[in-house]
Amino acid sequence: MSPVVVAADFGGTNLRAAIVDEAGQILARRVDPTPQGAAPDVILAEIGRLLHVTTDASPERPAGLCLAVAGLIDADAGTVILAPNIPGFRNLDLTAPVGQALGIPTFIENDASAAALGEHRFGAGRGTRHLLHATLGTGIGGGIVIDGKLYRGAKGLAGEIGHVVLDPAGPRCNCGSRGCLEALVSGVAFAERARRLLAAGASPVLQELVGYREPTATDLQRAAEAGDRKCEAEIRNGGHLLGLALGGLINVLNPEAVTLSGGLLGMGETLLGPMREAMYSIAYGPSSGTIVRLSELGDDAGLLGAAAVAFERLRG
Amino acid sequence: MSPVVVAADFGGTNLRAAIVDEAGQILARRVDPTPQGAAPDVILAEIGRLLHVTTDASPERPAGLCLAVAGLIDADAGTVILAPNIPGFRNLDLTAPVGQALGIPTFIENDASAAALGEHRFGAGRGTRHLLHATLGTGIGGGIVIDGKLYRGAKGLAGEIGHVVLDPAGPRCNCGSRGCLEALVSGVAFAERARRLLAAGASPVLQELVGYREPTATDLQRAAEAGDRKCEAEIRNGGHLLGLALGGLINVLNPEAVTLSGGLLGMGETLLGPMREAMYSIAYGPSSGTIVRLSELGDDAGLLGAAAVAFERLRG
Numbered sequence: 001m002s003p004v005v006v007a008a009d010f011g012g013t014n015l016r017a018a019i020v021d022e023a024g025q026i027l028a029r030r031v032d033p034t035p036q037g038a039a040p041d042v043i044l045a046e047i048g049r050l051l052h053v054t055t056d057a058s059p060e061r062p063a064g065l066c067l068a069v070a071g072l073i074d075a076d077a078g079t080v081i082l083a084p085n086i087p088g089f090r091n092l093d094l095t096a097p098v099g100q101a102l103g104i105p106t107f108i109e110n111d112a113s114a115a116a117l118g119e120h121r122f123g124a125g126r127g128t129r130h131l132l133h134a135t136l137g138t139g140i141g142g143g144i145v146i147d148g149k150l151y152r153g154a155k156g157l158a159g160e161i162g163h164v165v166l167d168p169a170g171p172r173c174n175c176g177s178r179g180c181l182e183a184l185v186s187g188v189a190f191a192e193r194a195r196r197l198l199a200a201g202a203s204p205v206l207q208e209l210v211g212y213r214e215p216t217a218t219d220l221q222r223a224a225e226a227g228d229r230k231c232e233a234e235i236r237n238g239g240h241l242l243g244l245a246l247g248g249l250i251n252v253l254n255p256e257a258v259t260l261s262g263g264l265l266g267m268g269e270t271l272l273g274p275m276r277e278a279m280y281s282i283a284y285g286p287s288s289g290t291i292v293r294l295s296e297l298g299d300d301a302g303l304l305g306a307a308a309v310a311f312e313r314l315r316g
Numbered sequence: 317m318s319p320v321v322v323a324a325d326f327g328g329t330n331l332r333a334a335i336v337d338e339a340g341q342i343l344a345r346r347v348d349p350t351p352q353g354a355a356p357d358v359i360l361a362e363i364g365r366l367l368h369v370t371t372d373a374s375p376e377r378p379a380g381l382c383l384a385v386a387g388l389i390d391a392d393a394g395t396v397i398l399a400p401n402i403p404g405f406r407n408l409d410l411t412a413p414v415g416q417a418l419g420i421p422t423f424i425e426n427d428a429s430a431a432a433l434g435e436h437r438f439g440a441g442r443g444t445r446h447l448l449h450a451t452l453g454t455g456i457g458g459g460i461v462i463d464g465k466l467y468r469g470a471k472g473l474a475g476e477i478g479h480v481v482l483d484p485a486g487p488r489c490n491c492g493s494r495g496c497l498e499a500l501v502s503g504v505a506f507a508e509r510a511r512r513l514l515a516a517g518a519s520p521v522l523q524e525l526v527g528y529r530e531p532t533a534t535d536l537q538r539a540a541e542a543g544d545r546k547c548e549a550e551i552r553n554g555g556h557l558l559g560l561a562l563g564g565l566i567n568v569l570n571p572e573a574v575t576l577s578g579g580l581l582g583m584g585e586t587l588l589g590p591m592r593e594a595m596y597s598i599a600y601g602p603s604s605g606t607i608v609r610l611s612e613l614g615d616d617a618g619l620l621g622a623a624a625v626a627f628e629r630l631r632g
Contacts (some may be wrong), residue, residue, distance in 0.1 A: 127584040156570070157572040164565070165598060177563075248481050252458070254469025255467060256470040282496070288469075
């Protein structure tokens with residue numbers, strides 16, 4: 001039998017764990033809701049329980065385990081520096097208690113970096129040597145694979161493409177700067193664009209969809225699909241800016257492929273058409289040979305990414 | 317004796333060649349003016365002659381040779397795709413004729429990429445593992461060292477940091493896009509800023525310096541040094557924008573160090589102060605651990621970069 005690993009993906013909503021083999025097949029999986037409003041040690045206990053249950057379901061003893069976490073990770077030290085979606089997860093050693101309890105080598109990785117390696121090994125990035133992966137969701141994340149290996153940078157922060165500045169006079173970003181990619185094009189940024197359209201009374205279609213609640217990026221998408229030109233223009237503008245940012249990164253990294261995942265892909269060609277056009281319009285775009293591919297891993301991207309990291313770390 | 321290589325650096329003004337040992341010592345050097353208005357085969361013949369003369373001055377037989385060229389390079393194929401500063405250098409196989417004539421392994425590299433490896437091996441980047449080098453001159457170039465090795469990307473274009481977009485509504489760039497770093501902060505961009513100040517009659521100090529000729533970035537710098545606040549503000553604004561661009565790249569690459577070279581460094585702290593402030597203001601700047609160092613190689617950066625590439629390629 002081929003070796004298997006335990007892969008885990010921790011978000012603010014769900015804790016997921018799975019047994020994955022070297023071909024990227026998920027042999028068993030478990031999902032628990034993330035305990036809401038609980039102290040870190042309660043969440044840690046729940047994580048431990050979930051990993052035990054998952055490991056018990058494995059056809060053989062797993063060779064190792066990797067936890068993918070949204071946040072700042074020190075992969076070498078095995079600690080979470082800061083996980084904004086999980087209250088209390090700050091300067092927390094996660095691998096030592098988990099590894100001791102299960103008795104197998106345990107690793108931790110930023111979820112977007114793990115997703116990049118997952119795409120490279122099991123998904124849309126198969127067969128490439130250098131890969132840039134972008135996660136287009138509530139926020140914007142990314143990961144870089146160089147020479148077939150996950151590139152972490154000096155302190156494990158590499159791949160944070162949401163915070164390249166695209167407009168120094170643009171809207172304020174969560175990070176404190178102005179006009180970061182994430183402040184212009186992300187689930188949060190598109191919700192803000194929808195809010196501005198509503199405040200200006202510019203979109204009756206959007207207003208009818210949203211009523212009195214807060215608008216979301218999905219509302220903007222649905223209004224555009226229903227034929228609202230103002231909403232469509234916001235998505236197209238977002239795609240254009242995303243393309244400029246990715247085009248700049250192609251000039252810096254010259255990867256063989258850029259792979260994309262995340263909820264914003266639901267906006268389809270309204271987002272992706274202007275994105276491709278802008279991406280190839282700048283500088284060395286046409287000479288770069290860089291192709292764009294959409295993720296093939298769907299909802300399992302986090303788990304398969306964690307599995308890919310576990311296999312890579314076990315190989316050393 | 318330690319092995320030596322031939323290093324060559326070809327620009328629009330001068331052809332330089334040197335014998336360099338593994339410690340980065342230049343044991344002999346020759347400089348010829350680039351033949352102006354000459355056909356590519358005349359320039360090639362002059363390059364061949366210069367390299368022969370330089371090789372004859374070597375205390376021992378060089379183990380290899382590397383040519384650093386400003387332009388698009390296919391390092392694997394050994395060809396110049398396009399060298400804007402040397403007329404006729406387009407889709408030109410440079411390594412085969414030179415290598416055959418001298419009978420030693422011959423390599424070619426983009427000059428900014430070579431400079432990055434030169435800083436890593438012999439200069440301000442010594443002791444780092446991951447390095448981003450930026451060349452701040454007439455244009456903006458760059459090179460990336462990852463895991464102690466030059467990173468070229470899929471097609472050898474990696475490191476072209478002059479074409480990250482910093483302001484989609486900004487001035488038109490040579491590359492056809494708008495608001496690239498190079499269109500906002502470079503020798504050319506600062507000359508354009510000086511031109512605008514003159515056209516607006518905003519700087520008598522600059523006007524007196526320049527008279528009726530075209531202004532340069534150096535004029536802007538001298539006027540600022542002479543106390544002109546408008547000129548100083550242009551340089552400080554350029555430094556701010558440069559810092560935002562480099563800060564974004566730190567978030568993407570998380571290098572241990574950013575090294576800087578090029579003529580714009582003559583602007584000193586007027587440029588570098590706002591640059592550092594902006595660089596560390598965004599996102600993960602303070603957590604990145606990335607430090608900034610100025611080049612230690614001076615005018616020999618091109619030659620020492622070429623030598624570093626030759627030694628790396630010879631090691632395989």
